[in-house]
Amino acid sequence: MSHIDKININSWFIIANSTSGNGDFSKQWKEIQQNLKHKNLDYSFAFTQFSKHEVDLVQNAINKGFRNIISVGGDGTLHNVVNGIMLQRYVKTSELTIGVIPLGTGNDWIKTYNIPNNIEKSIEIISKKKTILQDIGVLKTEDNQLTYFNNVAGLGYDGYIVNKLKSLKKFGAISYLLAGIYGLLFYKKSIFKIIFNDKVIETNCLMAIFGICKFSGGGMQFTENVNTSDGLLDITIAKNLTFLDLVLNLPKLYSGKIVHHKKVATYKTKQITVIPQTTKPFIQADGELVGTGAVSVEIVEKAVNFCVK
Ligand SMILES: Nc1ncnc2c1ncn2[C@@H]1O[C@H](COP(=O)(O)OP(=O)(O)OP(=O)(O)O)[C@@H](O)[C@H]1O
Structure with a gap:
């Protein structure tokens, strides 16, 4: 399932892994959409269909002009989004921004930055777009x-x-x-x-x-x-x-x-x-x-x- 609208510099492309964590994904996705709408965020989205699909999805989104990506899932989803970004050659990676809406089991990356494991609060953080230019191994x-x-x-x-x-x-x-x-x-x-x-x-x-x-x-x-x-x-x-x-x-x-x-x-x-x-x-x-x-x-x-x- 995917949906792409007109792109501008504030547009977000969401990559969502419906298999992350153990929650009810359709309920979580509804809550995500409501909160994105509430914050007036302009977004398009795609759901992963198989493991590592995130890599192709993020590269296609960048090729289409998206510079802001949201990873919806756990640490594995984010890891694959990051790999897609680091392996593409369309733009400098430092021109790209990732936001995370945590739905995973461990959700360890968010803990370093005290990002709450909560849909509404994580979208609030994304909407403010305060960023850190982080190292990647x-x-x-x-x-x-x-x-x-x-x-x-x-x-x-x-x-x-x-x-x-x-x-x-x-x-x-x-x-x-x-x-x-x-x-x-x-x-x-x-x-x-x-x-x-x-x-x-x-x-x-x-x-x-x-x-x-x-x-x-x-x-x-x-x-x-x-x-x-x-x-x-x-x-x-x-x-x-x-x-x-x-x-x-x-x-x-x-x-x-x-x-x-x-x-x-x-x-x-x-x-x-x-x-x-x-x-x-x-x-x-x-x-x-x-x-x-x-x-x-x-x-x-x-x-x-x-x-x-
Ligand atoms: N549609 C899909 N079907 C099966 N596996 C998928 C699908 N989409 C993504 N995946 C894979 O699911 C794996 C696990 O996802 P993720 O790590 O986000 O969830 P989690 O294991 O519940 O969370 P955490 O890693 O935070 O404990 C990743 O390797 C990802 O590539």
Whole structure:
């Protein structure tokens, strides 16, 4: 289903994923339309028909002249919209603005900017069009595939959880906790060789996290003091953390204080390569699985505008 009107610089193109979250989409879509009308926002829209359809939809919209995009869905929908933007060559990405109406399960990206998980309030924020020109990360996997990310990426335990989540999302917000517990019980750590800033670290590793923003895994915080537009990745290397370490520090996983644990190291860098030595762990970007094995990560400084509070 799609609908395109005459375009002007204030026009928005909405990309909506009706499968995000566990809500009643037709009810949510009615509420969205009412609020857009109430704020006098000029918009056209399209509904995704399949996974990653966001990429084509956003590129077609940009080609037609839209410069303002709204992602209606969760972190996966936003991730695919961002990938569509970063991979197109019609306009400079910094000329584009994204607003988010959260309908997902985790909705982690909005948490860094304190955007409420609420249709009316998120549309209010979009209508004011206060923006931040945010950095975007880019991962290169072993098959030379490039994937962009706007929130948090990583490999190891977090990738394992994202893979497990696929079968658990039907349980809603609690699915993240269930997947986390499953991972604690069954995930096997491996030795990572980590290369960045002229340093080489080889360590038994639970996971390596690359952050632009703060929250992942349904509200967990593995990065502290992030600056989303400083041109630097916030790296967290969770080394030989045990099941017991994680259970005993559960509140710190949500408060961000886990970064002060003696088995956790944090760095800031523009580029990093992680080469797992003993296994091929899952790699996740914004909660989407993007590959397995080794990965190189870089940052694109001040890449895209996002509507924030
Ligand atoms: N029409 C569709 N049918 C099936 N999958 C779709 C469709 N449209 C989009 N998708 C895919 O659905 C996936 C999940 O969407 P999304 O992440 O937005 O929701 P969520 O998983 O509920 O939220 P969160 O990631 O915040 O927990 C994305 O990978 C997206 O590409």
